[in-house]
Amino acid sequence: MHNLLKGKRGIIFGALDENSIAWKVAEKAHAEGAVFTLTNAPVALRLGAIKKLADACKAETIGADVTSDEDIDKLLDQSMEVLGGKLDFILHSVGMSLNIRKGKAYTGLNYEFMKKTLDISAISLHRLLQACMKKDAINEWGSVVALTYIAAQRVFPDYNEMADAKALLESISRSFGYQYGTHKKVRVNTISQSPTKTTAGSGVKGFDAFFEYAASMSPLGNATADECAGYCVALFSDLTRKVTMQNLFHDGGFSTTGVSLPVMKKFMS
Numbered sequence: 001m002h003n004l005l006k007g008k009r010g011i012i013f014g015a016l017d018e019n020s021i022a023w024k025v026a027e028k029a030h031a032e033g034a035v036f037t038l039t040n041a042p043v044a045l046r047l048g049a050i051k052k053l054a055d056a057c058k059a060e061t062i063g064a065d066v067t068s069d070e071d072i073d074k075l076l077d078q079s080m081e082v083l084g085g086k087l088d089f090i091l092h093s094v095g096m097s098l099n100i101r102k103g104k105a106y107t108g109l110n111y112e113f114m115k116k117t118l119d120i121s122a123i124s125l126h127r128l129l130q131a132c133m134k135k136d137a138i139n140e141w142g143s144v145v146a147l148t149y150i151a152a153q154r155v156f157p158d159y160n161e162m163a164d165a166k167a168l169l170e171s172i173s174r175s176f177g178y179q180y181g182t183h184k185k186v187r188v189n190t191i192s193q194s195p196t197k198t199t200a201g202s203g204v205k206g207f208d209a210f211f212e213y214a215a216s217m218s219p220l221g222n223a224t225a226d227e228c229a230g231y232c233v234a235l236f237s238d239l240t241r242k243v244t245m246q247n248l249f250h251d252g253g254f255s256t257t258g259v260s261l262p263v264m265k266k267f268m269s
Contacts, residue, residue: 008035066127091145099161217254
């Protein structure tokens with residue numbers, strides 16, 4: 001390791017189990033010298049295995065409902081107290097669709113469920129950044145990274161309303177990235193990751209087939225959760241100080257490949 005994050009403090013949202021990208025980010029950030037708190041919804045803290053991660057990383061866990069202004073305020077205050085100062089990085093790895101969980105088709109959504117989906121999966125980033133700015137919680141040249149998916153730009157039918165949530169998430173990242181950049185030199189970016197075998201990702205209908213399709217379309221293959229964690233660490237580090245307001249594809253080349261030979265061969269006689 002290279003001590004890329006030595007002396008840096010942060011918050012990591014969304015670690016649930018060892019398959020989570022956030023879990024891998026925590027492990028790599030710890031290995032690179034960072035100190036941080038871990039947070040998730042209270043129910044996820046009870047059901048997940050986060051204590052194992054917290055012990056390994058010597059991190060404190062703080063429950064927070066990302067739809068609650070009060071919870072976000074408490075999370076920031078407690079994190080700065082525990083860590084001994086302002087933050088240098090935040091990972092937003094948060095997403096949930098009630099309509100997908102309930103088996104609702106995109107053409108038959110429950111709008112109350114949809115409002116909850118957008119609040120949890122996208123508006124929570126705005127809520128977090130707004131609270132950080134009000135509290136002056138992030139140091140100059142700090143870095144905020146949110147995880148997204150290419151369905152924000154292209155149609156993947158079974159991704160359902162989460163495509164709309166990710167589009168909103170990316171827009172918030174750009175808009176708040178401008179505000180926070182001019183205000184305090186804080187960077188805000190999204191990483192558009194390959195389909196990844198996480199607990200959340202595997203819940204999408206047809207995931208296994210699409211995972212294999214994406215792998216055969218991508219010149220370098222699908223990016224793993226561990227590889228995504230390495231990219232996040234690079235964005236948290238001082239090596240990427242002038243990277244902001246970007247949606248960064250981390251997908252083995254899938255996003256710019258029209259068609260691949262392995263896929264074409266399936267249709268060639």
